[in-house]
Amino acid sequence: MRRSEFFLPTLKEIPSDAEVLSHQMMVRGGLIRRLASGIYSYLPLGWRVLHKVIKIVREEMDAAGGQEVLLPAIHPKELWDESGRWELYGEDMFHLLDRRKKSFCLAPTHEEAITNLVRSEVRSYRGLPLLLYQIQTKFRDEPRPRFGIVRCREFLMKDAYSFHRDENSLQETYKKVYNAYEKIFKRCGLDCEIVEADPGLIGGGLSHEFMVLAHNGEDVLVLCKKCGYKANADKRTDDICQAGNTKKKQSKELKEVKTPGMTTIEQVSEFLKVEPSTLVKTLIYFADENPVAVLIPGDREVNEAKLKSKLGATTINLASPQQIEKLTGAPVGFSGPVGLKLKMIADYSISGMVSFVTGANKNDTHLINVNIDRDFKIDEFGDLKIAIDGDPCPKCGGTLEVKTGIELGHTFNLGTRYSESMKATFLDENGKEKLMVMGCYGIGVSRIIAAVIEQHNDENGIILPISIAPFPVTILPLNMNDENQKTLAEDIYSDLRFEGIEVLLDDRNEPAGVKFKDADLTGIPIKVILGEKSLKEGKIEIQLRSTGEKLKVEKSKLIDEVKRLIKV
Numbered sequence: 001m002r003r004s005e006f007f008l009p010t011l012k013e014i015p016s017d018a019e020v021l022s023h024q025m026m027v028r029g030g031l032i033r034r035l036a037s038g039i040y041s042y043l044p045l046g047w048r049v050l051h052k053v054i055k056i057v058r059e060e061m062d063a064a065g066g067q068e069v070l071l072p073a074i075h076p077k078e079l080w081d082e083s084g085r086w087e088l089y090g091e092d093m094f095h096l097l098d099r100r101k102k103s104f105c106l107a108p109t110h111e112e113a114i115t116n117l118v119r120s121e122v123r124s125y126r127g128l129p130l131l132l133y134q135i136q137t138k139f140r141d142e143p144r145p146r147f148g149i150v151r152c153r154e155f156l157m158k159d160a161y162s163f164h165r166d167e168n169s170l171q172e173t174y175k176k177v178y179n180a181y182e183k184i185f186k187r188c189g190l191d192c193e194i195v196e197a198d199p200g201l202i203g204g205g206l207s208h209e210f211m212v213l214a215h216n217g218e219d220v221l222v223l224c225k226k227c228g229y230k231a232n233a234d235k236r237t238d239d240i241c242q243a244g245n246t247k248k249k250q251s252k253e254l255k256e257v258k259t260p261g262m263t264t265i266e267q268v269s270e271f272l273k274v275e276p277s278t279l280v281k282t283l284i285y286f287a288d289e290n291p292v293a294v295l296i297p298g299d300r301e302v303n304e305a306k307l308k309s310k311l312g313a314t315t316i317n318l319a320s321p322q323q324i325e326k327l328t329g330a331p332v333g334f335s336g337p338v339g340l341k342l343k344m345i346a347d348y349s350i351s352g353m354v355s356f357v358t359g360a361n362k363n364d365t366h367l368i369n370v371n372i373d374r375d376f377k378i379d380e381f382g383d384l385k386i387a388i389d390g391d392p393c394p395k396c397g398g399t400l401e402v403k404t405g406i407e408l409g410h411t412f413n414l415g416t417r418y419s420e421s422m423k424a425t426f427l428d429e430n431g432k433e434k435l436m437v438m439g440c441y442g443i444g445v446s447r448i449i450a451a452v453i454e455q456h457n458d459e460n461g462i463i464l465p466i467s468i469a470p471f472p473v474t475i476l477p478l479n480m481n482d483e484n485q486k487t488l489a490e491d492i493y494s495d496l497r498f499e500g501i502e503v504l505l506d507d508r509n510e511p512a513g514v515k516f517k518d519a520d521l522t523g524i525p526i527k528v529i530l531g532e533k534s535l536k537e538g539k540i541e542i543q544l545r546s547t548g549e550k551l552k553v554e555k556s557k558l559i560d561e562v563k564r565l566i567k568v
């Protein structure tokens with residue numbers, strides 16, 4: 001491709017609406033442009049990168065035994081009613097009406113569509129197992145699209161679904177896809193953390209997330225250096241950590257104290273001269289339609305994703321001040337568990353606390369020396385806090401580190417979540433009808449590019465690995481008025497293309513500095529530099545974007561050298 005003809009608008013300045021590095025660099029490097037909030041166009045350079053990523057994903061999915069399909073993006077409502085997810089997705093899904101006023105959605109995911117296909121076509125155990133995948137545009141009406149292509153409303157995803165006669169068969173395929181994912185991310189030049197995850201809206205059991213650590217990532221993960229435990233910070237650890245001893249005897253008498261106007265933890269702790277950690281916050285939530293009191297230590301915050309999953313609720317919302325007053329009899333800031341007639345759920349850490357401070361459900365009043373069991377009962381304990389650095393590891397008691405990352409892949413063991421609601425059955429050897437066991441496996445294909453850039457960049461721009469570079473090589477004749485350079489550039493250009501190597505020839509009549517800047521910005525891995533000085537010596541300079549390393553090679557050996565560098 002000739003740079004003079006190539007549609008590649010690069011920017012000198014950092015775009016003001018780009019919050020994170022990868023977003024800034026993709027806009028500056030001419031890979032993407034924004035059309036509307038969370039909706040992006042891929043320009044030729046970005047589209048080339050995306051194609052490289054798609055090729056890797058496709059090769060590894062095929063190698064894992066997958067077969068590629070393409071399902072529709074527009075789905076009828078009835079299909080989603082079968083799984084019960086039309087309501088569940090709610091406003092996160094784009095809804096539309098056709099001319100007959102029939103409801104459809106722009107599909108945010110394809111469990112329903114694929115289950116519908118397989119249940120109609122596969123009747124016998126002989127047709128199983130089956131691993132189908134597609135690379136397709138997904139639509140999600142995100143409440144807060146952000147970070148460029150990381151959280152979008154329209155994005156490219158690879159989603160795969162597997163169907164099995166039993167759990168053992170699913171485990172085999174799950175492992176194969178898991179391994180394929182490791183290879184995909186490695187080939188894209190990414191260093192991934194594979195963590196245990198909460199299955200969320202998709203439902204089902206075992207689940208893993210493939211995350212890339214990034215400063216501005218919106219996913220939070222916890223890591224334990226001691227035992228290697230890794231998990232999404234939204235994953236509850238109820239399965240591995242237990243409530244402590246709640247039977248400690250406390251003789252201090254429960255007492256009311258006046259706390260006029262003290263509605264925050266800080267005010268109360270300062271007023272009573274106690275640490276915030278010795279207070280217990282009582283928060284009133286509505287889980288779907290049902291009110292529930294949630295207790296956590298005064299110095300901690302509730303992780304609403306954990307709470308939602310603990311309660312098995314579709315939506316959870318903090319109660320309004322009016323609702324709180326109605327339910328507790330006191331204004332906001334004075335809620336407490338003693339005498340409260342609500343379902344009561346508490347974080348594990350409360351179980352070890354004695355003689356703590358809570359609201360008294362009375363205006364301007366708190367209680368001191370409150371104790372579980374003696375003064376009130378907890379219906380259920382669970383892991384409900386937002387994890388922070390230094391929390392104990394649920395597996396080994398070591399110290400957890402909290403990091404942010406970008407989720408790139410997610411694998412789920414769905415069990416019979418969809419085959420049951422959508423009646424996807426098969427006949428086994430004995431002619432007995434059984435439910436198919438399912439797995440589903442997603443990769444945010446477009447997101448991979450942002451993650452690679454977050455991991456590989458410098459102050460000059462993007463650094464792309466050869467595997468996903470739009471062009472592995474760019475030729476920079478530094479002076480287009482020099483006929484020698486011009487002819488040589490053309491020769492090298494046609495020789496490289498003859499070898500099947502994609503190359504960008506910067507044939508613009510621009511100063512050398514501009515050409516270098518653009519080449520760095522766009523992240524092309526290998527620069528072939530034609531400058532006066534080295535040409536006089538009969539040499540051509542090669543510069544590597546990743547290390548800055550410079551090599552000088554004889555003209556006659558240039559093509560072989562480039563081929564060698566590309567194969568590395």
Ligand SMILES: [Zn+2]
Nearest residue numbers: 224227393396
């Ligand atoms: Zn640990």
